[in-house]
Amino acid sequence: MQTANKVSQQQLTGASGQPVTCLRFSGDISSASKDAVVGTYQALDKASHKQILLDFKGVEYLNSSGIALVIQVLMEASKSGQTIAICGLTPHFTKVFTMVGITKYATLLPDEAAAVAAL
Amino acid sequence: MTVTSGSKVEVRLPSRLGFEKVAMSTAAGMAKLMGFSEDRIEDLKTAVAEACINAMEHGNQMNASIPVSVVLSMKPNELEVKVMDNGSGMEAPAPSPDIDRKMSGEEDARGMGMFLIQALVDEVEWVSGTGTEEQSFVRLVIRMNKENE
Numbered sequence: 001m002q003t004a005n006k007v008s009q010q011q012l013t014g015a016s017g018q019p020v021t022c023l024r025f026s027g028d029i030s031s032a033s034k035d036a037v038v039g040t041y042q043a044l045d046k047a048s049h050k051q052i053l054l055d056f057k058g059v060e061y062l063n064s065s066g067i068a069l070v071i072q073v074l075m076e077a078s079k080s081g082q083t084i085a086i087c088g089l090t091p092h093f094t095k096v097f098t099m100v101g102i103t104k105y106a107t108l109l110p111d112e113a114a115a116v117a118a119l
Numbered sequence: 120m121t122v123t124s125g126s127k128v129e130v131r132l133p134s135r136l137g138f139e140k141v142a143m144s145t146a147a148g149m150a151k152l153m154g155f156s157e158d159r160i161e162d163l164k165t166a167v168a169e170a171c172i173n174a175m176e177h178g179n180q181m182n183a184s185i186p187v188s189v190v191l192s193m194k195p196n197e198l199e200v201k202v203m204d205n206g207s208g209m210e211a212p213a214p215s216p217d218i219d220r221k222m223s224g225e226e227d228a229r230g231m232g233m234f235l236i237q238a239l240v241d242e243v244e245w246v247s248g249t250g251t252e253e254q255s256f257v258r259l260v261i262r263m264n265k266e267n268e
Contacts, residue, residue: 031136061140063168064235068228075222092161099238100231101218 006058007036012112014051014119020085021049022112026058029066037069038076046080053115054106057088067100074105087115126193131186132171134179134204139171142189142202149191150198155263162239163198163261169232170202170257178204178255188254197241197262208247208255213237241265 006027012020023040025033041052054070056062070086077084084106089097094108102108109115130145132138146167150160171187179185188203213233220226237243242260 028137063139063165063172064231065172065229067231071218071221071228075224075228078222090161092158092165096165096235099235100216104218105222 007040009040012053012116015117016119018051018119019049020051020053020116020119022053022055024055024058026060028061029056029059029069030061030063031065033066034069037066038072041073041076046082049082051083051085051119052077053112053119054084054086055088055112055115056086056093057111059088062093067097067102070097070102070106074102078105083119085109085115085119087111124193124195128191130189130191132175132189133183134175134181134185134187135183136172136175136181138187139168139175142171142187143168145189146191146198146200149193150261153193153198153263155198155261159261159263159265162265163200166236166239166259166261167200167202169236170200170259173209173232173257174202174204174206177209178206180206196264197260200259200261201256202259203254203256205248206255209233209245209257 008024010022012022014020021044074084086106087109088111089108097108109118128145128149130142132141143164147160147164150163174187175181179187185205190201192199216231216234217226221228240259240261244258246256248255
């Protein structure tokens with residue numbers, strides 16, 4: 001019943017000239033997405049991936065269990081000195097992420113272009 | 120199609136994650152028929168999905184053979200949603216998530232469902248059942264125009 005979630009990875013360059021690792025998610029982000037969200041993040045070498053962009057543009061369904069996975073990534077990134085930015089959220093989920101306080105630990109940007117310009 | 124206040128739709132879902140999307144889509148369809156705005160429909164979708172997930176996980180202990188019943192009732196300028204399960208009920212109100220405690224590991228990263236429901240709809244009440252005779256349920260009310268806006 002759950003739509004398969006997919007994640008793809010791309011290296012971008014931020015406006016500062018520093019590399020940005022973009023993780024693009026699609027499908028559902030829920031409790032069944034731990035491998036896609038946390039697993040993909042954990043597979044990145046922490047020393048060489050200092051700026052990470054989580055792109056939710058292709059996500060069709062997101063629930064509180066999926067948001068908890070994002071918080072888990074933020075926790076690990078914070079301990080590792082990595083910067084996390086988030087883009088591609090709908091206005092509704094921008095509101096929800098703000099309500100739960102994620103904006104204290106990650107910058108929300110409307111799209112990839114805005115994120116690259118800010119990083 | 121004439122949208123009539125008093126119209127009611129009931130959906131029965133197996134307690135299996137993913138099926139909450141069926142209730143979510145049904146609620147969104149009814150709200151659209153009633154003329155709710157897109158942002159209110161998005162609030163409703165998230166609240167209904169979270170209520171169904173709570174009912175499956177905490178109420179029915181993920182026993183797929185025990186259904187979650189969702190009754191959606193159209194009322195003047197509002198939609199009422201009752202989500203019923205066989206559990207002993209939830210304690211309300213839910214505390215607001217503390218992102219600092221979550222980040223430090225002092226609070227579970229999960230556990231935001233009840234908070235989101237409370238924050239996104241206009242009325243919510245959790246009612247504990249009395250065992251096999253009466254089911255526990257959460258009742259949500261979402262209005263076409265959000266209060267205090």
